[in-house]
Amino acid sequence: MTYSEENYLKVIYHLSLNNSKGVNTNSIANVMESKPSSVTDMVQKLAEKDLVIYKKYQGVSLTEKGKFTALMIVRKHRMWEVFLVETLDFSWDEVHDVAEQLEHIKSEKLINKLEEFLGFPTEDPHGDPIPDRNGKIAKIDKKLLSEIGVGKKVICVGVKDSSPPFLQYLDKQQIALGSAIEVLAKEDFDQSLSLRVDDKDVSVSNKIASNLFVKPV
């Protein structure tokens, strides 16, 4: 299995999570920063290898084999992110690009030993669940902060966008996984929120609130 094939499977997996139908060529090309024609080529190759199900013009979906492969890549990606943050003191905005490389290292023993060393973590530094060695992945109960009503108290449990600029913004506002958040007020005009985060008052735009996952306290 090539890096390229692995990356396609991973992208198809992520896009499948929202999309209940087949994933379309264009959206894969967007995420991969490539062209729809290239996607068609690769998807045909993956179909021949029984990793995806594909009918012309009908989009693509993962077979069981393809899904398992994708989950193992996600497992490695998130496990390495934990390693980088917990063991090597990277910050949560620095780990993704390195994990994009490390997720392709082929050694079952390595990932299982790493898991053991890290104490069998269940979530990565961004609050995303880590599949176990059998491909089982926990579904974490979470809502977007933008959907929470005024007066409610919640805990921050994840980020939807995990790009460095967003994560750095959160660092600056001292919002982290585990922060206690109370929604003090919501502005009608622009849906911005007044929050109490731990002991500080913070105001955030709707865009920020739409990228923060929380759970009821």
Added chain:
Amino acid sequence: MTYSEENYLKVIYHLSLNNSKGVNTNSIANVMESKPSSVTDMVQKLAEKDLVIYKKYQGVSLTEKGKFTALMIVRKHRMWEVFLVETLDFSWDEVHDVAEQLEHIKSEKLINKLEEFLGFPTEDPHGDPIPDRNGKIAKIDKKLLSEIGVGKKVICVGVKDSSPPFLQYLDKQQIALGSAIEVLAKEDFDQSLSLRVDDKDVSVSNKIASNLFVKPV
């Protein structure tokens, strides 16, 4: 820089250590398990990038830039081997293949943080020196066990062959880095050696003795 280019540079570096002249095409092809014609292609490409010096039919040598690049790959390879053995409890015969993959991960921060986490190791699990972040590599003073005279006492400090079968043989004989070895006798007929290793008597062939590095005690 592609994986392939990195692997060529590493191989040229290793072959240069013995060979004082230019490294020849054939020997590179042997190590890479490829063909001389492929080597010529790549070597021309590396020369264009100022990583090697190459004149037709004259063999190839590394430029400063090429040498530094090669040393950084060796650094990563050996550092990861230490990590696998020290942190994840791999045995010394299991680490090479995984390190072959990990040595290509591109992140200066990663390798430097890993070095710090491991306590700035100076040698890998096979006794080979680890280049520092500036490309400085210690020259370890060592001789082959086969060159040691009868009656001498030495310490095992490295292996020349680090293939799994040889390392597993050494495990079985309880010979490890740091073992105290006394040469009790040498057989004229086949150059095999009678040794005292730590507290045990062991007999080894000349082939074994020609692959063990030792230093005077």
Added chain:
DNA sequence: ATAAATATTTAGCCTTGCCTAAAAATATCT
């Protein structure tokens, strides 16, 4: 129900890194 817009596939080409077979240079032997 057409027509227009959008999405997808096909056709044909490019680069990288590899190969085999043939040609050319160098080294070795008598």
Added chain:
DNA sequence: AGATATTTTTAGGCAAGGCTAAATATTTAT
């Protein structure tokens, strides 16, 4: 030195994974 053997390069091709432009399906709008 001249013949032979070895090493190295060149020529020409192949597969993977991209791309652009053109053709074809599908969806949306009138």
